[in-house]
Amino acid sequence: MGDHTVTVTDNNNHQSSVIQIYPLGSYYFGSKDPIFFRDETVADRVQRMKSNFDARGLRTCVQAVMLVELFNHPHILLLQVRNTFFKLPGGRLRPDESDIDGLQRKLSRMLSVNEDETDHWEVGDCLGMWWRSDFETLLYPYLPPNRKVPKECMKLYLVKLPVSRKFIVPKNLKLLAVPLCQVHENHKTYGPVIPGVPQLLSKFSLNINH
């Protein structure tokens, strides 16, 4: 147990939820062939989302929150696309696919050497849900008061990392460990969802292992 850990007093007979965190150095990082991303304009993307919504209804995305330790502070794993925007690892569910199956599939595609081995990701609690009420608007952590049918739901899940593992990342993506204190409320760099992750994690006791 790290000397940085503050034990949360459990004086209500509730079992405190503890997340074990291991050093960045205990993981191996390698690369693999690039994966395909659509290169489309914003207008094309909106048009595609509209067609998909007409055909299949609400679009559901699942994303993973994974933590490692560096300099005695929790860091979150983010993917950087084309040296510009940051995203949590994850993606859109297939029709009738469960959240856990879809998230495991996406994580293996983006972070494993073999994308068919999908069962070695430990998907934990749902941390939060964000909603898009129009194809052109931002995501919000509540259903908008305008009574419109939501077009997209994004669900964040805690994924607990083991003591050690390999991350094999497509060459057109970068996997970065970013300190919680850097993403907190930093909307300019990290968009609408990621800056809220430190708050979503704050009810857990993060146990840093050295």
Add this chain to the structure above:
Amino acid sequence: MGDHTVTVTDNNNHQSSVIQIYPLGSYYFGSKDPIFFRDETVADRVQRMKSNFDARGLRTCVQAVMLVELFNHPHILLLQVRNTFFKLPGGRLRPDESDIDGLQRKLSRMLSVNEDETDHWEVGDCLGMWWRSDFETLLYPYLPPNRKVPKECMKLYLVKLPVSRKFIVPKNLKLLAVPLCQVHENHKTYGPVIPGVPQLLSKFSLNINH
């Protein structure tokens, strides 16, 4: 069940957590004698916190997140002090007092006709924890990387309101119902903690009853 409710598909065999919300109009609001607040300078406050820390160690505060429905959108109950700043109902724990006992005591003091009836507040999940590492600094939803011993911990708890009840508020406080969409990320008006509450609630399914 309201027609505004979106059912979260439970395709992972997890029980979705549902919060029942009732209209603002189903609650009664009255007033009672003012309660005492220290009228002190910032410097005095810092000095008082330092003395208390030396004597008793970490200061723990507990606060309540309570929701009502208005215009078909969830609203959060906030107290306004001296027509200026907003706070969640709650306050500091006594030495050796449990979170739930302390929160019930504070809620009865601020919102009940009889402050000795403390057992009629249904305290639910801890939603988040915020830390103050120095007496002069803001609260953050993580332990700061500076390895300092934290001086204050603030814990937010969901408090589930029944279908109907009376709120009896001291005359020097105002109790307000503020829409989630107004507090979200509105740090200028609501400070460091309250603007994150919509995110902390987003994993729940809010079931609006009419």
